[in-house]
Amino acid sequence: MDVMEAITKRRSIRQYNADRPIDDETVNMILEAAIAAPSAGNGQSWHFEVVRDASIKHKLATEAGHQHFLEQAPVTIVVCTDLERAEKGYGLRGRNTYSLQETAAAIQNMLLVVTSLGLGACWVGAFDEGCAAEILDLPKNFRPIAMIPIGEPAEPANRVPVRKKISDVVTFK
Numbered sequence: 390m391d392v393m394e395a396i397t398k399r400r401s402i403r404q405y406n407a408d409r410p411i412d413d414e415t416v417n418m419i420l421e422a423a424i425a426a427p428s429a430g431n432g433q434s435w436h437f438e439v440v441r442d443a444s445i446k447h448k449l450a451t452e453a454g455h456q457h458f459l460e461q462a463p464v465t466i467v468v469c470t471d472l473e474r475a476e477k478g479y480g481l482r483g484r485n486t487y488s489l490q491e492t493a494a495a496i497q498n499m500l501l502v503v504t505s506l507g508l509g510a511c512w513v514g515a516f517d518e519g520c521a522a523e524i525l526d527l528p529k530n531f532r533p534i535a536m537i538p539i540g541e542p543a544e545p546a547n548r549v550p551v552r553k554k555i556s557d558v559v560t561f562k
């Protein structure tokens with residue numbers, strides 16, 4: 390699958406075949422894609438929590454406004470940023486801005502490789518960061534940015550949400 394095909398085929402998937410596991414090799418490939426993303430000064434502030442444990446997934450899903458597809462997925466990867474690492478190179482710009490840009494780039498890489506593998510995922514951002522950090526027992530300097538449930542899709546991915554037109558969102562100068 391070429392890049393543009395993966396970009397256009399990618400959809401948010403919210404139903405997974407819970408009985409179809411995702412093996413470690415696949416998780417590793419997804420993580421390799423994540424850490425291949427660009428980062429400010431190659432600072433790589435990201436950190437990834439790979440969650441397979443059912444009770445942890447249940448707590449995360451419940452806390453994320455009962456988005457229970459998070460626990461239906463055989464694996465959920467919580468993408469975090471290490472705020473200390475982010476701040477080291479670029480001060481507050483690194484801590485407040487680059488940390489988010491870097492993790493977002495890593496997440497999109499993950500979603501694209503997931504799509505290319507015929508799997509499904511969803512970028513989940515609606516959760517309380519403090520609660521998630523507590524559930525995962527994260528160090529104080531780790532900020533959880535997004536949860537990415539990954540699994541074999543149990544729903545067709547043919548619904549394409551309407552996008553604004555280029556002319557609505559672009560200014561050419």
Ligand SMILES: Cc1cc2nc3c(=O)[nH]c(=O)nc-3n(C[C@H](O)[C@H](O)[C@H](O)COP(=O)(O)O)c2cc1C
Nearest residue numbers: 399400401402403456511512513514515516549550
């Ligand atoms: C920052 C961010 C946060 C999101 N949070 C959630 C979420 O908490 N739950 C959810 O079901 N989808 C979430 N999504 C997925 C969006 O709803 C989805 O990308 C959008 O509706 C477009 O659909 P598509 O991904 O299939 O193109 C989030 C996406 C982004 C980028």
